C-alpha cells in the first residue's frame with residue numbers, strides 16, 4: 001500500500017475509534033489475537049518477539065500495550081478479515 005493510502009487509512013481508523021469513545025480491547029484479547037492470529041499469518045512481519053507489523057495495512061502489532069498497536073483499538077480490524 002502506498003504511503004498516502006496508509007495515512008488515509010490511519011486517519012479513517014483514528015476517526016472511527018475516536019467517535020466510538022476510544023474503546024480498547026482487553027489485554028487478554030490483544031495477546032490472544034497477536035499470538036494466535038497475527039504471528040502465524042503469512043502477512044506478519046516480525047520485529048521482536050512481541051512486536052511486529054502487518055504487511056497488508058502497515059500497522060504496528062504488539063502482544064501487549066496500547067501505544068502504536070492496532071490490535072488494541074476495539075474498532076480496528078484485520079484487513080484480511082482474520083479478526
Ligand code: SF4
Pocket residue numbers: 037038039041042043044045053054055056057061077078079080081082083
Ligand atoms: S492484521 Fe491480519 S493480515 Fe495483518 S498480520 Fe494480522 S492477521 Fe495477518
